[in-house]
Amino acid sequence: MLTGDASYIKKINRSIIISKIIEHGMISRADLAKITGLNKATISVQAAELLAEELILETHQEHKNLGRRPIMLSINQQAGYSLGIDLDKRVITFTLSDLSGTTVDTQSIGIEASDYTLIVKLLVEQITHYKKRCSHAPYGLIGAVIGIHGIVNNDESIYFVPHHRWHNKNLKADLQNETGINIYIENNANLCSFAEIVYKHAQSENLLSVSLYSGIGLGIMVNSKLLKGCDGYAGEIGHMIIVPDGLPCRCGNLGCWEQYASELSFIKQLSKRHNKENVTYDEINHWFVKKDPVTSELMKDYIKFLSYGLNNIINLYNPEILVINSELLRLYPNALDEIKAHLTSTVGQYRKLQISEFGKNACSMGACALAIKNFLEVNELSLSFDESERKKSFTLSN
Template identity: 60%
Template sequence: MVTGDGAYIKKLNRSFILEKIIEHGMISRANLSKITGLNKATISVQVANLLDQDLIYETHQEHNTVGRRPILLGINREAACVLGINIDYKYITYTLSDLLGFPLLSNTYDLETSDYNEILDLVATHITEFQNKCSEYRYGMVSAVIAIHGTVGKDESIFFIPQHQWRNKNLKDDLEKKTGITVHIENNANLTAFAEIVFKHHHIDNLLCISMYTGIGLGIIMDGEVIKGYHGYAGEMGHMIIFPDGKVCKCGNKGCWELYASEASLFEHLSKKLDKTDISYRDISKWLAKKDPIVTKEIEQFIKHISIGLNNIINLYNPETIVLNSEVLHHIPNIIDELQSNLVSTVSQYRELVISDLGKQSTVMGACALGIKNFLEISSLSLDISS
């Protein structure tokens, strides 16, 4: 039983009620009372406050039976919007979403610089432009959540981004001063894992999500919580050393996993072997279908290198679900079987290995979801944007 002062209990009840309204889509006051265990008076007061705040709305349910139509409650998705931003190495992606995670507007811009101040000004300008598009919403654009491909501390400061060579940057404060909007900074792999939980794997409490594009990052969810470590830097598995004295990495070590098992590494190897630039996913799919010997060999090595890292991670975390977020894996026939054939250790235990359906959009989707969760002040969030 939760105890505490009245304001704290009221806040917990509000959070619980909002979570259940989102989870069920539409729900009556009576069913809210049954599901939450809260009495009808408490439900009535909380619902009245949420209606006054325009965070929920009520509507009559259509039915064909005689009698009074029940009144259902739903989230007012148009009360506010949130902005998800993914700052990658060569591009920046923005997605503006409503309070149910449905994208309203998305843009991707090429990034031709790593200069911190130039990128700061660029992102601030774009945030302001998106802010202006939300003026008709009651609460406007309530926050911007930014995905960083590097180490982010628990205070949301950036410790290091290898690709841009940023060290000890306070992007959160710098952007808030320029835009006046609440900004949150999070590691991209954490947001990718959060997106999987929010949009796909709603009832999984132990999930690992491995993002495999320009580098490799690991989002860790254990017992329903994102694991960040002492400083907040947990999950940098791309810099796990799998080949001592191997290739030199920008992190300062040699033989890091992402130099052998990221999409960037695969495309780099194929470009050198085939003397061809601008290789696409479709190219790889075509070459594999034709059983091109060079490409087939490179893919075999790629799978082997992925498997080395997976073995290590499984032994470390004993996960229920492992999600691999990589577009190229969708183009490799029988990839799950190929990977699992290399995971033969009797001590490595997990339940399922899957390829993400969310793809590269997962990062900004996770950013938007975190913005929604923070704004509504709820402890858990499940969304469905498939319809």
């Protein structure tokens, strides 16, 4: 039996009510009571407070029957905005969303160097810029979550970022001190898995998301919570050795999985074989369509090495859902069929294997969702994903 003081119980009830309002989009007080098991008086008191705080709205639902029109409750999408930031090797992507998790603005800025001070300065400028643009909303910019392509401690400090060669950086404190905004730091693969749970697989209790871009990371969701290990380092699956004494890796080992199955490793090989620098996804897609023999040969090997690692992950975790986040595989015809053909073990079991619909947006989407979750102080968050609604028209103050 759950016990605690009145304020604690009230906080739990508030969290449940907000979660269900967001999950259902629009819901009446009566239906909230049925779904949550809370009495109508509790629902009425909580709703009144949330309305006074401008976090929810009331709407009279249209209907043709006689009698009073039901009053529906919904989240006030424009009460505040969250900023998701994907800090990758050569580009930083900024995604702004409203409180429903719908993207309303996004931009990418290229970075030429890895100097920590310069990148912090750029981040401060952009966060301050978004803070000003959102100042018209009751809660303004509610927070910024930054996805790091590297190792993040449980205290949100950065232990190591391989591509930028950063060691022991407190980016959270550096940005909060300069911007006055709540800043959260998280591993990018964790944010990708969080996006999958929040936007697509809310009912899943065991989901893994493998991100294959500049490196390889694994986000592990168990009971809708991130599994991060004792220090926060869980999921560095790209440094699993699959080829003894193989290619050297920045981590110091030889034969790490990401040297064979990250998109960066594939593009490097493809560029070398085609004698062409800066190969784009459009060019790769063209070669797929034309069935270019060089590209086809490299993809055959790529799928093989990718499957080695996926087989190990499946044996380790027995996932309900295993999501592969890869722009390359989104373009490649029959990618899933070819991968599954390599997963022939009678021991390793999974229920569903799929390629993420979110692609490179997954990290920043998960970042926005995490900022919303932290701001609303809810234990569970389920947001809708509708591609046609993303980047909708939005007026920001200058």
